[in-house]
Amino acid sequence: MADPPALSVSDLTVRLGSATPVAGVDLHIRAGGRLALLGASGSGKSLTAAAVAGCLPPIARAHGSVQVGGTEVLHRPAARRAAAARVGLVVQDSATALNPMARIGRQLREPLRRRGLSRAAAAAEVDLLLRGVGLNDPEPILRSHPGALSGGQRQRVCLALALACEVGLLVADEPTTALDVVTQAAVLELLRQRTGGAGGPALLFITHDIAVAASLCDEIAVMDAGVVVERGPAAQIVAAPGHPATRRLIDSAHDIERDLVAATRWAS
């Protein structure tokens, strides 16, 4: 039998008081697929991601359906979800995603111990996970508290933590926005290597950057004012954008590229 979709969102609506920042969103990611949810600031991407990950703000009222791995989870906060319906979450601000009081080693071993690994097996797996996300000298990282790490190191630890939970779906909400360009490229490459395909988790990648969306994901869904206005294969959306919101995102990417070329000429 075919695997159930990693994510199936139908008619998702999120209300915050009298505002409706997410209005009737449908999304679909096949097992091992990668979808970018693309949109300008305030278009409703993060609230959609929060509904999927089970961490909407308490004042939010959500309707519709969110199925992870075939299980309905919309009204189940992250901590109350069955293991098969858990979602790994990597957010922009990794400083808030980790417990500031606990050493990295403990935070990474915990989910592995919960999965039934022995103390020794969990320690070996943590070592592998950190090396797998490019932290090739794990010992000092394991002994550190989150505040002692750089933003790039913390983001890699968050990715390792999400992978330690062996989820079928990873939600990455602007995971590289707070990083310098070199570290951004490294973290994006890691996401490319560690998600998608037969073995890795599916990916819901939240971004306002169409170039990043198209380079990492097979499909793109564009949000504008709480609604998905366009969706399709990434190459097709970039080559032939059908909605003004998508064209605006492409134009702003071209503007940045033009500025960069002009600055390079100026400097040389």
Ligand SMILES: Nc1ncnc2c1ncn2[C@@H]1O[C@H](COP(=O)(O)OP(=O)(O)OP(=O)(O)O)[C@@H](O)[C@H]1O
């Ligand atoms: N906790 C909250 N309380 C009140 N309003 C909120 C809350 N979270 C989001 N909003 C509002 O809902 C709308 C959508 O927010 P959301 O964070 O989903 O947008 P976004 O597309 O992710 O934007 P960005 O790229 O800037 O993060 C915005 O107008 C935002 O101000």
